[in-house]
Amino acid sequence: MTEQFTPPPARGCANTPVLKERGQHEVFCGLTGIIWLHRKMQDAFFLVVGSRTCAHLLQSAAGVMIFAEPRFATAILEETDLAGMADAQQELDRVVSELLARRPDIKQLFLVGSCPSEVIKLDLAKAAERMSAQFAPNVRVLSYSGSGIETTFTQGEDACLAAMVPVLPQTEARELLLVGALPDVVEEQAVGLLEAMGIGPIRVLPASHINDEYGIGSNTFYALTQPFLTDTHEALQRRGAQHIAAPFPFGEEGTTQWLRAIADQFGVSEAKFAEVTDAPRARARKAVAQASEAIKGKSVFFFPDSQLEIPLARFLTRECGMEAVEVGAPFIHKAVMSSDLNLLSEGPVIAEGQDVDKQLDRCRAARPDLTVCGLGLANPLEAEGLTTKWAIELVFTPVHFYEQAGDLAGLFSRPVRRRDLLKLEAAE
Amino acid sequence: MKLTVWTYEGPPHVGAMRVATGMKDMHYVLHAPQGDTYADLLFTMIERRNHRPPVTYTTFQARDLGADTAYLFKDAAIAAYERFKPEAMIVGASCTAELIQDDPGGLAETLGLPIPAIPLELPSYQRKENFGADETFFQIVRVLAKPMEKTARITANLIGPTGLGFRHRDDIVEVTGLLMDMGIEVNVVAPMPASPSDIAKMGQAHFNVLMYPETAETAARYMERELGQPYTKVVPIGVGATRDFVKEVAEIAGVEPVMDDSRLRMPWYSASVDSTYLTGKRVFLFGDGTHVAACARIARDEMGFEVVGMGCYNREQARMLRSLAKDYGVEALITDDYLEVERRIEELAPEMILGTQMERHIGKRLGIPCAVISAPVHVQDFPARYSPQMGIEGANVIFDTWVHPLVMGLEEHLLTMFREDFEFHDDAGASHHGHKAKLREMGIRELPDSETVTPEPVQASTGPVEIVWLPAAEKELKKIPFFVRGKARRNTETFAFERGVQEISVDTLYEAKAHYAR
Numbered sequence: 001m002t003e004q005f006t007p008p009p010a011r012g013c014a015n016t017p018v019l020k021e022r023g024q025h026e027v028f029c030g031l032t033g034i035i036w037l038h039r040k041m042q043d044a045f046f047l048v049v050g051s052r053t054c055a056h057l058l059q060s061a062a063g064v065m066i067f068a069e070p071r072f073a074t075a076i077l078e079e080t081d082l083a084g085m086a087d088a089q090q091e092l093d094r095v096v097s098e099l100l101a102r103r104p105d106i107k108q109l110f111l112v113g114s115c116p117s118e119v120i121k122l123d124l125a126k127a128a129e130r131m132s133a134q135f136a137p138n139v140r141v142l143s144y145s146g147s148g149i150e151t152t153f154t155q156g157e158d159a160c161l162a163a164m165v166p167v168l169p170q171t172e173a174r175e176l177l178l179v180g181a182l183p184d185v186v187e188e189q190a191v192g193l194l195e196a197m198g199i200g201p202i203r204v205l206p207a208s209h210i211n212d213e214y215g216i217g218s219n220t221f222y223a224l225t226q227p228f229l230t231d232t233h234e235a236l237q238r239r240g241a242q243h244i245a246a247p248f249p250f251g252e253e254g255t256t257q258w259l260r261a262i263a264d265q266f267g268v269s270e271a272k273f274a275e276v277t278d279a280p281r282a283r284a285r286k287a288v289a290q291a292s293e294a295i296k297g298k299s300v301f302f303f304p305d306s307q308l309e310i311p312l313a314r315f316l317t318r319e320c321g322m323e324a325v326e327v328g329a330p331f332i333h334k335a336v337m338s339s340d341l342n343l344l345s346e347g348p349v350i351a352e353g354q355d356v357d358k359q360l361d362r363c364r365a366a367r368p369d370l371t372v373c374g375l376g377l378a379n380p381l382e383a384e385g386l387t388t389k390w391a392i393e394l395v396f397t398p399v400h401f402y403e404q405a406g407d408l409a410g411l412f413s414r415p416v417r418r419r420d421l422l423k424l425e426a427a428e
Numbered sequence: 429m430k431l432t433v434w435t436y437e438g439p440p441h442v443g444a445m446r447v448a449t450g451m452k453d454m455h456y457v458l459h460a461p462q463g464d465t466y467a468d469l470l471f472t473m474i475e476r477r478n479h480r481p482p483v484t485y486t487t488f489q490a491r492d493l494g495a496d497t498a499y500l501f502k503d504a505a506i507a508a509y510e511r512f513k514p515e516a517m518i519v520g521a522s523c524t525a526e527l528i529q530d531d532p533g534g535l536a537e538t539l540g541l542p543i544p545a546i547p548l549e550l551p552s553y554q555r556k557e558n559f560g561a562d563e564t565f566f567q568i569v570r571v572l573a574k575p576m577e578k579t580a581r582i583t584a585n586l587i588g589p590t591g592l593g594f595r596h597r598d599d600i601v602e603v604t605g606l607l608m609d610m611g612i613e614v615n616v617v618a619p620m621p622a623s624p625s626d627i628a629k630m631g632q633a634h635f636n637v638l639m640y641p642e643t644a645e646t647a648a649r650y651m652e653r654e655l656g657q658p659y660t661k662v663v664p665i666g667v668g669a670t671r672d673f674v675k676e677v678a679e680i681a682g683v684e685p686v687m688d689d690s691r692l693r694m695p696w697y698s699a700s701v702d703s704t705y706l707t708g709k710r711v712f713l714f715g716d717g718t719h720v721a722a723c724a725r726i727a728r729d730e731m732g733f734e735v736v737g738m739g740c741y742n743r744e745q746a747r748m749l750r751s752l753a754k755d756y757g758v759e760a761l762i763t764d765d766y767l768e769v770e771r772r773i774e775e776l777a778p779e780m781i782l783g784t785q786m787e788r789h790i791g792k793r794l795g796i797p798c799a800v801i802s803a804p805v806h807v808q809d810f811p812a813r814y815s816p817q818m819g820i821e822g823a824n825v826i827f828d829t830w831v832h833p834l835v836m837g838l839e840e841h842l843l844t845m846f847r848e849d850f851e852f853h854d855d856a857g858a859s860h861h862g863h864k865a866k867l868r869e870m871g872i873r874e875l876p877d878s879e880t881v882t883p884e885p886v887q888a889s890t891g892p893v894e895i896v897w898l899p900a901a902e903k904e905l906k907k908i909p910f911f912v913r914g915k916a917r918r919n920t921e922t923f924a925f926e927r928g929v930q931e932i933s934v935d936t937l938y939e940a941k942a943h944y945a946r
Contacts, residue, residue, distance in 0.1 A: 023487065023507075024485050024504070025487045026465045028465075030463075051523035051553065052438065053439040053441075053522060055432045056435055056438040057463065057466045060466055060470055061466060069767065077429060078553055079553045081429050082527070088429070094429070115461045115523070116523055116527060119527045120527060147463075149461045149462065149488065149490040149493065150490045376480065378473075379473065379478055382478075
C-alpha cells in the first residue's frame with residue numbers, strides 16, 4: 001500500500017497541560033468489567049464481595065437479565081458480617097464452598113473486592129490464598145479489587161488481568177502476548193493477521209480457559225490492545241516481559257501502526273507486511289470514508305468513561321475529519337498513551353478526572369456536534385438539543401482492527417445521521 | 429453474607445433517589461464513592477427521563493479515606509445548593525459511606541443552609557429499595573407537612589407515586605379521574621411530581637389516597653395521626669377493587685359513590701365467548717405485595733383463572749400476602765431469591781406467570797407465557813402510550829396485557845387440529861407473536877422430526893422409582909400443543925408414579941388425561 005497516513009501533527013498533545021478535575025465523577029466502578037470478562041473467560045466465576053448496591057449495579061449494567069444463573073454473583077455483606085472480621089472470612093468460606101459444590105464447571109474463581117469490603121479491610125488476597133490451597137488443583141482462586149474507591153470502569157479489567165500475571169508460569173520461550181479481553185471475532189482477526197506474517201506462537205491474556213495458559217518471561221513480547229491496561233502492563237514488566245509500544249489498534253492507522261510495531265519486533269519484512277495488510281487496509285479506509293461522511297468537519301466532546309477517549313479522539317480527528325473540543329479521560333497513563341497523544345493534534349482540552357457539573361457547563365458552552373458520554377448523561381443532553389453517543393457501546397461492541405474500523409466510525413456517525421433524519425418538530 | 433444472583437430491589441438509597449427524582453426542586457446530596465452514579469442511568473435510560481436525577485454524589489476515593497471525607501460532603505452540599513437552588517434537600521449515605529460514619533445529617537445541619545436539609549437514616553445492610561422510598565417520603569412529610577386548615581371543597585392527596593414506578597405516571601391520571609367523578613379535587617400528588625412547597629400544603633387535604641403502600645404507607649399513617657387525614661386501604665387495580673375503592677372514598681368523603689364506567693370494557697371482554705379458553709388457566713403470581721394481591725383477585729374473579737401460587741419479594745408485605753394466600757388455598761412464597769422463585773414455578777408448572785421482568789425471563793426459559801404486573805421495572809414498562817394499571821382504563825389494559833402472551837381462543841384449537849401441518853404446527857406458536865421463545869422444556873428430550881423413533885425409552889426423573897416413556901407415548905406427547913405439553917408430561921408422570929406404573933404407554937397418557945380432565 002503506497003498511500004501514507006496523514007502526517008503526524010507538528011505539535012501533538014503529549015505535552016499539553018492536563019486539566020485535572022476533582023469532583024463528582026459520573027462513571028461506573030470497576031465491577032462493571034465483570035459483564036464482559038465472564039463471557040471471555042468461560043470457566044471463570046466472579047464473586048463480588050460487597051453490598052446490595054454492587055449486585056444492583058451489575059444487574060443494571062448488564063441491562064437485561066440474560067442468564068438464568070450467570071457466572072457472576074454478589075456475596076452481600078449483612079449487618080452480622082460487619083460486626084466482626086473473623087466471621088466475614090468464615091462466611092466467605094461457606095459461600096464459596098457452596099458455590100463450588102453447585103458449579104463444578106468453575107475452574108477459576110475471582111473474589112472481587114468492592115467499596116464496602118475495602119473499607120472494612122476484608123482481606124480477599126488472604127482468602128484467595130487459603131481457598132486456592134483448599135480447592136487445588138480443581139479451582140484456582142484469585143482476588144482483585146473492582147471497587148469504586150479504587151477503580152473506574154475499565155480499570156476493573158486491568159485489575160483482574162494484573163492479578164493473573166503473577167500466577168502464570170515462567171518461560172524463556174520467545175512468544176507474543178496480546179493483552180486485553182477482546183470479542184472473539186476481533187481477537188481471531190488480530191491473530192490471523194499476525195500469523196500470516198509468520199509471527200508466533202501468539203498468546204492471549206486472558207485465555208478463554210485456564211488450561212490454555214502459558215508462561216511469561218524475558219522473551220515474552222506483549223502488545224496492549226486496550227489503553228486502560230496499565231497495572232497489567234506494570235505487572236508484566238515486573239515479570240521481565242517486554243512491551244511493544246504503539247498507538248492502539250483503532251481505525252486503519254492505529255491498526256497498521258500497532259501491527260507494524262509488532263512486525264518490526266519480530267523481523268517481518270516490509271514486503272510481507274504489505275502483502276498481509278494491503279487488502280484489509282484498503283477495505284478499512286474505504287469503510288471509514290463511507291461511514292464518516294456525516295461527521296466530517298464536526299466537533300466532538302468526550303466525557304471521561306473508559307480511557308479509550310484519547311485513542312478514539314486520535315481516530316476521529318485523523319481518520320474521520322472531526323475536530324476534538326475536549327477529551328476527558330478518567331485517568332491518563334502517559335507512558336501507555338504517549339503514542340496516541342503524539343498523534344492527536346494540539347488544540348483540544350485534555351482533562352483527567354471529573355467534576356461533572358463544571359464539565360457539563362463547558363460542554364454546553366462549546367455546543368459540540370457530538371458528545372460522547374455515559375448513559376446517565378446522554379438523554380438529558382439530547383433533551384437539551386445536543387447529539388450524543390453512549391460511551392459504553394464502545395466497550396461492548398467489536399471496534400478494534402481493520403474490519404471493524406468502519407463500524408467504529410459508524411458508531412459515531414449514526415447519532416448525527418439520526419438527528420438529521422428525524423423531522424420531529426413536535427418532540428419535547 | 430448472602431449469595432445473590434439477581435435482585436428484585438436495589439439498595440435503600442436508590443429508593444430515596446426514586447423519591448427525589450420524582451419530585452421538583454428537591455435535591456439529594458448522597459455521600460457515596462465513585463461508581464454509585466450508575467443509578468442515574470436507571471432514570472435516564474429505563475424511564476427515559478430528560479434530565480439528570482437531582483443527586484449530587486460526593487465521590488470519595490480510597491486516598492480520601494485516610495484523611496477527612498467529611499469536608500467532601502460539606503463542599504458537595506454547599507456546591508449543590510448554590511448550583512441548583514432547591515427548595516429543600518435530603519442528605520444521606522450510600523452503603524459504603526454508612527461504614528465511614530460521617531453523619532451527613534449532622535454535617536448538613538452545621539452548614540446553616542437557608543433551606544431544610546432533611547437527614548435520612550437508611551440502613552443499607554438491612555433494608556432495601558422500597559423501604560428507602562417509604563422512609564424518605566415519610567421524613568420529607570414529617571419535616572415539611574404541618575397541620576393546617578382544610579380546603580373548603582373536599583380534596584385528597586394522592587400518595588405513593590415515585591420515579592421508576594411501575595405505571596405510576598398513568599395511574600395518577602386514572603385515580604384523579606375517579607375522584608373527579610365524585611366531585612373530589614386532588615390537592616397534592618406526592619412524592620412525584622410534588623415540590624417541597626407542595627408537600628407543605630398536604631395538610632389541607634381532607635384525606636389521602638394511598639396508591640402504593642410500598643412507598644407511602646409510613647407517611648400515610650403519620651398523616652392520619654398528625655394531620656387528621658384518613659387514608660384509603662383499597663388499591664384500585666381491577667374492576668372489583670376499583671368499585672370497592674369508589675365506595676371506600678365515598679364513605680371517607682361523605683359523598684355519593686359515583687363511577688363513570690362507560691369506558692369499562694374488561695368485564696364484557698372477559699365474558700365474551702372468545703375468553704372461554706381462559707377458564708381455569710393455572711397462573712402463578714409474583715411481584716411486590718400490593719400488585720400481587722390485586723392481581724390475584726383479578727386472576728380468579730375477573731379472568732376465571734386458577735391461582736396455583738403467589739408470592740412477593742418485599743418482606744414488608746409478607747404478613748398481608750401470607751394471609752391472602754390462605755384464602756386462595758395456596759402457600760405464599762416470600763423471597764428475594766430469584767432461583768427460589770424459579771424452582772417454585774418449575775414445581776407448579778403453571779400455564780401462565782403474572783410476574784416481574786425476572787419471571788418473564790424464567791418464563792422464557794421454561795416456555796411459559798408471562799405478563800408483567802409489577803416492578804422491578806424495565807424500559808418496556810414505560811410505554812409511550814397511556815397504559816395505567818389502576819381504575820377503569822387500568823382494568824382494560826390489564827385484560828389486554830394478560831391475554832397477549834397466550835395463544836388466542838380459536839387459534840388454540842386450530843393449532844391442535846393442524847398440528848402436523850408444516851406451517852401451522854404447534855411449535856410455530858401464537859400467530860400474533862413475531863417469534864416465540866425457544867422452549868427448554870423441563871427434562872424433555874426432543875425426538876427427531878423424522879419417522880425414526882428412538883428405540884430406547886426415555887427416562888423420567890420423578891421420584892426414586894424410574895419411570896420410562898415408551899417411544900410411542902413420547903411421540904404421542906409431541907402431538908400435544910406446546911403450551912400444555914409440559915403440564916401433560918408432568919401430570920402423566922405423577923399419575924404413573926402414584927400408581928406404581930413404570931412404563932408410560934399411550935394408554936397411560938390418555939388415562940392420565942382423563943384423570944386430570946376438568
